[in-house]
Amino acid sequence: MDIDLFEKYESNVRGYIRSFPTIFTRAKNATVWDHHGKSYIDFFGGAGSLNYGHNDPAVQEAMIDYIQRDGMLNALDKATDAKYHFIKKFQETILLPRGLDYKIQFVGPTGTNAVETALKLARKVKQRSKIVAFTNAYHGHTLGALAVTGNEFYHDDYYGVPLNVTKMPFDQYFDEDDQMDSIDMMRRYYEDGSSGYEVPAGIIVETIQGEGGINVSSIEWLKKLEKMCRDLDILLIIDDIQVGNGRTGNFFSFERAGITPDIITISKSIGTGLPMAIVLMRPEIDQWSPGEHTGTFRGNSLAFIAGATALKRWDNDEFAKEIRRKGEWVEKRFRAIKARFPDHISDVRGLGMIWGIESSIEGFCNEVSREAFEHGLLAETAGATDQVIKFLAPLTISQAELDKGLDILEAAIEATAAKHPTTKQEVTA
Numbered sequence: 001m002d003i004d005l006f007e008k009y010e011s012n013v014r015g016y017i018r019s020f021p022t023i024f025t026r027a028k029n030a031t032v033w034d035h036h037g038k039s040y041i042d043f044f045g046g047a048g049s050l051n052y053g054h055n056d057p058a059v060q061e062a063m064i065d066y067i068q069r070d071g072m073l074n075a076l077d078k079a080t081d082a083k084y085h086f087i088k089k090f091q092e093t094i095l096l097p098r099g100l101d102y103k104i105q106f107v108g109p110t111g112t113n114a115v116e117t118a119l120k121l122a123r124k125v126k127q128r129s130k131i132v133a134f135t136n137a138y139h140g141h142t143l144g145a146l147a148v149t150g151n152e153f154y155h156d157d158y159y160g161v162p163l164n165v166t167k168m169p170f171d172q173y174f175d176e177d178d179q180m181d182s183i184d185m186m187r188r189y190y191e192d193g194s195s196g197y198e199v200p201a202g203i204i205v206e207t208i209q210g211e212g213g214i215n216v217s218s219i220e221w222l223k224k225l226e227k228m229c230r231d232l233d234i235l236l237i238i239d240d241i242q243v244g245n246g247r248t249g250n251f252f253s254f255e256r257a258g259i260t261p262d263i264i265t266i267s268k269s270i271g272t273g274l275p276m277a278i279v280l281m282r283p284e285i286d287q288w289s290p291g292e293h294t295g296t297f298r299g300n301s302l303a304f305i306a307g308a309t310a311l312k313r314w315d316n317d318e319f320a321k322e323i324r325r326k327g328e329w330v331e332k333r334f335r336a337i338k339a340r341f342p343d344h345i346s347d348v349r350g351l352g353m354i355w356g357i358e359s360s361i362e363g364f365c366n367e368v369s370r371e372a373f374e375h376g377l378l379a380e381t382a383g384a385t386d387q388v389i390k391f392l393a394p395l396t397i398s399q400a401e402l403d404k405g406l407d408i409l410e411a412a413i414e415a416t417a418a419k420h421p422t423t424k425q426e427v428t429a
Contacts, residue, residue: 001035016044019369020378027054030397030405032378041405044378045392048210048242051269052310053396059272062309063302075299077106082301086308093314094251100260102280105288108295109275109303111241111267112140115204117279117293118263119144122202122235125285130200132186132234134170136212136384139204139239148204150212151384166200170209171221183224190232202235202263207253210242213383214349214356214390222257235262235285241277242354245269246395249324249352251314256351271303272310323395326402327352330391333406337413343422344413353395356388357413361420365389371412377405379412 001023006014022034030042030053045051052059067073072080087104095102107117119131133139133148140146146154147161155161169182189197207222209215229236238261243253245268254261262285267277275297313319331348334355338345347358359365365381368389372379382390393405 029053030394030401040376040378042378043393044380045394049268050273051245051395052272053394059306059309062305066305082304086304089308089311093311103286105279106298107277109277109297109300112142112145114265114267114277114279115139115145118237118265126201128201129164130198131165132200132203135173136209138211171217187228202237204237206239208243213388219257226259237263239265241267247354272306274303276303341417344417355391358388367416368412371415375408377408
C-alpha cells in the first residue's frame with residue numbers, strides 16, 4: 001500500500017493523515033499498528049470517540065452476534081430491539097442512579113448534528129433566536145454549530161455565520177484570578193433593558209474546552225452560569241460530546257458541579273467509535289412535532305448494540321475509580337515534565353483523563369507531536385495556535401501502555417526542547 005494514493009485522490013480537507021502519515025491496519029485497546037507492522041500508543045483516542053478503546057472484546061462479540069442473527073442495521077426511528085436495549089441500559093445505568101429525568105432524542109450520528117438539534121430546539125422552545133457561546137469554544141463545522149465555534153480558522157465570511165450568536169468570555173479568559181467575572185458581566189447585560197443585548201434562548205458551553213486548549217471551567221463558574229440561566233429563563237445546553245462518557249472521571253462532565261442542564265449533547269464515545277449521537281432534554285422541553293427533526297442514519301443499530309454493551313462498565317463505581325486513578329498518574333507525570341522544562345512548558349491543566357501541556361514557544365507542540373509519532377506515539381495538538389499537546393487516550397488504556405506512552409512523550413519534549421535552547425539550565429531527568 002502506498003500512502004500517495006490518499007494525496008492523489010482524497011480531498012485537500014483531510015487533516016489527521018498529515019499529522020500521522022502512515023496507513024493503519026489494526027488496533028486493540030490503546031495500541032494501533034500500521035501496514036509496516038510498527039506499533040503506536042494511542043493518546044489521540046479518535047478525538048474522544050474511543051473512550052472504551054479500540055475493538056473491545058465484549059463490544060465485538062455483541063456486534064458480531066447482532067449481524068449474524070440478521071439484526072436490522074438501519075431502522076431510522078423505527079422501534080428495534082437494539083434501540084430498546086440501549087434506552088433501557090442508559091436509563092437504568094446512567095440516568096436513574098443520578099436522579100436525572102431526560103427524554104432521549106436520537107439524531108443524525110455526528111456531534112455537530114447533536115449541536116444543531118440543541119440550538120434549533122432551544123430557539124423553538126423559547127421563541128427567541130439568540131444563542132450565547134464562549135471564546136475558544138468548539139461545537140462542530142455545520143453552519144449552526146460553526147456559528148457557536150470560536151476558532152477563526154474554521155470560519156469564512158462567505159459561510160454566512162455568525163447566525164444569531166453572541167460570543168462571551170469563557171471562565172478565566174482574561175486572567176487566572178478572573179478579576180473580570182464573565183457571568184456577572186452577562187447578567188448585567190441581560191438584566192439591563194438598555195444594554196442592547198437580547199436575552200438568548202440558550203447558552204451552550206463545554207465544561208472543559210477540548211479543542212480550545214484544555215480549558216477547565218471552575219465549579220463556581222458553572223454553578224453561577226446555571227443560576228443565571230434559571231433566573232433569566234435561559235436554557236442551559238451542555239456540550240458533552242468530547243468530555244462526557246467518563247472522560248473526566250464521571251459519566252457526565254458536569255456532575256462535579258452538581259448542576260442540571262436543560263439540554264445535553266452526546267456523541268463520540270456513546271457509540272464506542274461507531275457513528276451515533278443523542279440529545280438529552282428535560283421532558284417539558286421536548287416540544288417537537290413528529291418528524292420535525294429527522295436524519296436517515298439516526299437508527300444506527302450497531303452503534304446502539306455497541307453503546308449498550310459499553311455502558312455495562314458503569315454498573316458499579318470501579319470503572320470511574322480507575323479513570324480517576326489513571327488521571328492522577330497522568331497529572332503527576334505532566335507536572336514533573338513541566339518542572340523539568342520550565343522554559344518550554346508554560347502550563348499543565350486538565351481533569352480525569354483529559355490533559356494538556358502548553359508551550360508559549362511557537363510551533364513547539366507541533367514539533368513534539370511529530371517527534372512522538374516517529375517514536376511510536378499518537379498525540380495531537382489543541383488550542384487556537386496549536387499551543388497545547390492534548391492527552392486523550394482511551395479510558396481503558398493499560399498501565400503498561402500508559403507508562404510507555406508517557407515515556408515517549410517526555411522524550412519527544414526533551415528532544416524538541418534541545419532544538420529550542422533557553423538561558424536557564426533545565427532539570428535533568
